[in-house]
Amino acid sequence: MDKKIALNISTSNFEQCLKCTICTVYCPVSAVNPDYPGPKQAGPDNERMRLKNADFYDKSLKHCLNCKRCEVACPSNVKIGDIIQAARIKYSTDKPKLRDMILANTDIVGTMASTFAPIVNTVVGMKPVKMIMDKTLAIDHHRTFPKYSSQRFESWYKKQAADQDKFDKHISYFHGCYVNYNFPKLGKDLVKILNAIGYGVHLLEKEKCCGVALISNGLIDQAKRQALLNTESIRKSVKEQGRTVLGTSSTCIFTLRDEYHHLLDIDNEDIKDGIELATRFIFRLIDSEDVKLAFRDDYKARIAYHTPCHMEKLGWAIYSTSLMRMIPGVQLTMLDSQCCGIAGTYGFKKENYEVSQKIGETIFKQIETLQPDFVATDCETCKWQIEMSTSVEVQNPISIIADALDVEKTMKLNKVNL
Amino acid sequence: MRFDTIIIGGGLAGLVAGIKLTSEGQKCAIISSGQSALHFFSGSFDLLGYNGTNEIDNPIEAIAGLDAKHPYAKLGASTVAALANEAKDFFASMGVRLNGDASANHYRISPTGELRKTWLTLDKHFACDSLESLSLGKTLILNIDGFLDFHPHFLSDGLKRQGVDCHVASVTIDELQRLRTSPTEMRSANIAKVLHKDDAIVRLTEKIAEKSQGFDTVILPSVFGIYDSLMENYLVERLKCNVKLVSTFPPSAPGIRLQMALKQRFQNLGGVYMLGDMVTNGHFEGNRLMDIHTANHKDIPFEADNFIIATGSFFSHGLQAHLNSICEPIFNLDVTASGERQQWFDQNVFETQPYMSFGVVTDSNLHPQIEGQSVENLYAVGSLLESANCLKEASGAGVSILTALKAANNILKR
Numbered sequence: 001m002d003k004k005i006a007l008n009i010s011t012s013n014f015e016q017c018l019k020c021t022i023c024t025v026y027c028p029v030s031a032v033n034p035d036y037p038g039p040k041q042a043g044p045d046n047e048r049m050r051l052k053n054a055d056f057y058d059k060s061l062k063h064c065l066n067c068k069r070c071e072v073a074c075p076s077n078v079k080i081g082d083i084i085q086a087a088r089i090k091y092s093t094d095k096p097k098l099r100d101m102i103l104a105n106t107d108i109v110g111t112m113a114s115t116f117a118p119i120v121n122t123v124v125g126m127k128p129v130k131m132i133m134d135k136t137l138a139i140d141h142h143r144t145f146p147k148y149s150s151q152r153f154e155s156w157y158k159k160q161a162a163d164q165d166k167f168d169k170h171i172s173y174f175h176g177c178y179v180n181y182n183f184p185k186l187g188k189d190l191v192k193i194l195n196a197i198g199y200g201v202h203l204l205e206k207e208k209c210c211g212v213a214l215i216s217n218g219l220i221d222q223a224k225r226q227a228l229l230n231t232e233s234i235r236k237s238v239k240e241q242g243r244t245v246l247g248t249s250s251t252c253i254f255t256l257r258d259e260y261h262h263l264l265d266i267d268n269e270d271i272k273d274g275i276e277l278a279t280r281f282i283f284r285l286i287d288s289e290d291v292k293l294a295f296r297d298d299y300k301a302r303i304a305y306h307t308p309c310h311m312e313k314l315g316w317a318i319y320s321t322s323l324m325r326m327i328p329g330v331q332l333t334m335l336d337s338q339c340c341g342i343a344g345t346y347g348f349k350k351e352n353y354e355v356s357q358k359i360g361e362t363i364f365k366q367i368e369t370l371q372p373d374f375v376a377t378d379c380e381t382c383k384w385q386i387e388m389s390t391s392v393e394v395q396n397p398i399s400i401i402a403d404a405l406d407v408e409k410t411m412k413l414n415k416v417n418l
Numbered sequence: 419m420r421f422d423t424i425i426i427g428g429g430l431a432g433l434v435a436g437i438k439l440t441s442e443g444q445k446c447a448i449i450s451s452g453q454s455a456l457h458f459f460s461g462s463f464d465l466l467g468y469n470g471t472n473e474i475d476n477p478i479e480a481i482a483g484l485d486a487k488h489p490y491a492k493l494g495a496s497t498v499a500a501l502a503n504e505a506k507d508f509f510a511s512m513g514v515r516l517n518g519d520a521s522a523n524h525y526r527i528s529p530t531g532e533l534r535k536t537w538l539t540l541d542k543h544f545a546c547d548s549l550e551s552l553s554l555g556k557t558l559i560l561n562i563d564g565f566l567d568f569h570p571h572f573l574s575d576g577l578k579r580q581g582v583d584c585h586v587a588s589v590t591i592d593e594l595q596r597l598r599t600s601p602t603e604m605r606s607a608n609i610a611k612v613l614h615k616d617d618a619i620v621r622l623t624e625k626i627a628e629k630s631q632g633f634d635t636v637i638l639p640s641v642f643g644i645y646d647s648l649m650e651n652y653l654v655e656r657l658k659c660n661v662k663l664v665s666t667f668p669p670s671a672p673g674i675r676l677q678m679a680l681k682q683r684f685q686n687l688g689g690v691y692m693l694g695d696m697v698t699n700g701h702f703e704g705n706r707l708m709d710i711h712t713a714n715h716k717d718i719p720f721e722a723d724n725f726i727i728a729t730g731s732f733f734s735h736g737l738q739a740h741l742n743s744i745c746e747p748i749f750n751l752d753v754t755a756s757g758e759r760q761q762w763f764d765q766n767v768f769e770t771q772p773y774m775s776f777g778v779v780t781d782s783n784l785h786p787q788i789e790g791q792s793v794e795n796l797y798a799v800g801s802l803l804e805s806a807n808c809l810k811e812a813s814g815a816g817v818s819i820l821t822a823l824k825a826a827n828n829i830l831k832r
């Protein structure tokens with residue numbers, strides 16, 4: 001329990017709410033879905049009631065995207081999003097549907113799908129199949145499923161593992177489901193950059209999906225099991241091997257660092273600072289002049305950056321954007337920091353599709369007006385949403401840096417000889 | 419991470435300073451732990467409206483009577499006058515239209531129908547030198563059905579007391595009715611967001627036009643736009659009668675719009691705005707602040723040649739009250755606060771509250787002090803300063819804007 005504020009009984013700071021209503025202004029849901037009571041009501045206000053009597057729990061809390069934009073806006077540091085998610089975990093009696101289990105189990109579905117990647121990609125892309133999924137599973141037929149890759153990142157990595165030991169310095173990489181099953185290139189891009197500055201990249205002893213979708217779909221026991229396993233592997237890497245754990249997805253990193261502790265009650269304080277986004281890790285090395293990057297002269301791109309909600313909460317967008325701005329040929333524009341509406345698996349559900357698109361509307365318009373060469377963002381679900389809803393391709397900042405990097409020159413600058 | 423100037427606190431004061439500095443070519447960052455007091459904006463910037471309970475007509479002349487510790491007294495009357503002019507140009511250049519003059523206060527109307535002295539009022543919002551001069555004629559106060567943050571009957575009572583022929587009614591359209599499903603979410607910002615979509619404003623305007631037939635003036639809650647003022651312009655163009663907007667209880671739509679516009683301007687000039695992050699401490703060498711640390715960035719420091727602290731008053735946690743002391747929590751800057759806890763406040767909320775004048779001590783150049791020593795590259799601006807009681811004397815925005823401009827000017831001259 002937080003003892004800093006003597007009169008608080010909570011760790012979520014709900015006692016500090018001044019009822020100023022600021023959070024209600026920045027909730028992406030409350031304006032487009034009138035069934036949702038909004039952050040102030042659903043969070044600190046009703047928490048008082050729920051503490052008295054659990055019957056005050058309101059089912060409409062399921063509409064919360066857990067985007068944490070309310071927390072970022074609150075001048076009194078009330079953990080509004082945490083209060084709402086914790087209430088769902090504690091009080092909700094809704095049983096997850098088959099559809100929710102499928103969407104939430106990115107690990108199992110990913111393993112099956114990547115094994116049969118060409119078939120799965122074709123099948124889930126077909127109109128009749130989409131209609132069946134829509135009707136039987138309530139997965140909205142407008143959605144384009146992310147493509148599955150036939151070679152998993154982990155399989156590719158196995159062949160590189162021996163080379164990675166040759167470096168002097170080492171980190172561990174939490175690749176996440178997306179890199180493993182859908183987009184191994186992002187993982188390879190990270191290896192390319194880190195190797196060029198003299199770091200070997202390793203996988204954790206064991207890695208499970210971070211569980212963000214399990215949490216939001218109410219599969220808490222399973223989420224907790226996976227969280228414990230990941231936390232143990234991370235502890236081993238950070239404490240025993242002295243290897244920082246890096247990720248390329250803002251949501252995975254946010255979940256491992258903050259949500260495990262706040263929502264699943266897992267004590268990870270001792271290793272929290274050993275988990276971070278790859279862009280932050282690289283930025284720190286450059287800022288402290290331990291490392292230099294050299295870029296190709298012929299790389300030119302007009303890029304618009306979208307700040308994912310969990311990145312906004314982490315406050316780390318500046319690292320990704322600062323790195324991209326170091327590339328001489330890059331012209332970077334910041335899109336308005338707003339939720340794109342997908343919120344993980346939320347937007348895949350038929351009942352949420354319309355709200356999801358309404359939330360993202362202004363960003364989509366902004367992107368279409370700007371017509372950048374591509375959008376950059378640190379979250380894979382934002383990528384799906386933006387690619388589905390606009391004509392512009394989306395790339396992770398790490399891939400952009402890897403593409404623009406002059407590997408040979410960078411290795412020379414950092415005296416990396418293998 | 420290195421900047422020319424780093425500003426702590428992204429409300430009115432922090433943003434005004436940031437815009438001024440970036441527009442002169444400085445590389446600036448603003449770090450703000452949350453949203454600001456602009457979300458309670460009345461639609462009017464105050465400069466100096468009251469001396470005790472007496473109304474002030476000319477704020478510049480009244481500066482001579484202020485306590486020597488008051489920020490205006492430190493700046494001096496002629497600097498205040500010059501900065502007030504600069505402030506007007508500053509907002510005009512951003513396309514924010516404000517009416518008023520620093521040497522002649524006018525009246526705004528409070529949500530409860532009282533006339534209050536103020537300096538600059540947003541275009542289309544209720545402002546007058548006297549009620550008679552407004553020639554309101556037959557007046558309709560029109561609310562939106564079910565909107566609880568606007569009180570037409572209070573307003574109407576206030577205006578009637580002053581002899582205005584005043585009537586009350588309400589209007590709505592389907593989308594706004596739907597917002598009432600969660601009554602707590604029927605707030606100005608959500609109304610503005612709903613009206614922003616499709617042709618909602620067109621249909622609402624038609625309804626307003628119907629209701630206001632036969633009236634000379636229609637008074638509406640200020641809920642028309644948090645992104646821009648296009649809806650306000652449309653309303654005024656379409657309605658045949660006089661239109662006056664009156665601000666609502668929080669959140670304030672025109673305040674949010676101002677906050678967004680200032681932030682956008684700062685970012686367009688190349689400024690870095692980081693919201694939701696708290697500055698926790700700083701590292702000093704001699705009388706200089708070298709760098710600061712934040713909750714999100716932990717071991718990665720933010721370094722700069724100059725720093726501005728604009729963290730606001732108690733509401734924004736720029737000042738914190740503990741059981742027996744009042745402090746500035748980041749650097750533990752010297753603070754004026756007098757007496758025991760019981761003497762900080764008056765039991766009667768309508769009386770002058772001593773704690774409202776507590777704040778950070780500075781020298782005449784706005785450098786705050788630690789144990790009596792000025793920090794030479796740190797400036798304190800805005801509502802965290804000592805001696806100004808923004809509520810009682812109606813000086814809030816004036817203190818924030820003018821001290822911010824002054825600090826920026828000082829930095830630029832060096």
Ligand SMILES: Cc1cc2nc3c(=O)[nH]c(=O)nc-3n(C[C@H](O)[C@H](O)[C@H](O)COP(=O)(O)OP(=O)(O)OC[C@H]3O[C@@H](n4cnc5c(N)ncnc54)[C@H](O)[C@@H]3O)c2cc1C
Pocket residue numbers: 075426427428429430431432449450451452453454455456458459460461462463464465695696697698728729730731733734735736748799800801802808813814815816818
């Ligand atoms: C309810 C209310 C209504 C008002 N209405 C009016 C009005 O209509 N007209 C008028 O002239 N004046 C009004 N005022 C006075 C108001 O204080 C000023 O007008 C002005 O908006 C204050 O601006 P500021 O930038 O000094 O402080 P604030 O707007 O309070 O901004 C301070 C910022 O600093 C941030 N911050 C605090 N601590 C930290 C930290 N450790 N690290 C990072 N960031 C931090 C806060 O989150 C906040 O965003 C009102 C004040 C209040 C409280």
Ligand code: SF4
Pocket residue numbers: 016017018019020021022023024039040043044073074075076077078080
């Ligand atoms: S913004 Fe924070 S303090 Fe204000 S109402 Fe919301 S939770 Fe309460």
Ligand code: SF4
Pocket residue numbers: 026027028029030038039063064065066067068069070071080081084
């Ligand atoms: S977490 Fe996001 S969706 Fe949930 S209440 Fe906060 S702002 Fe709204």
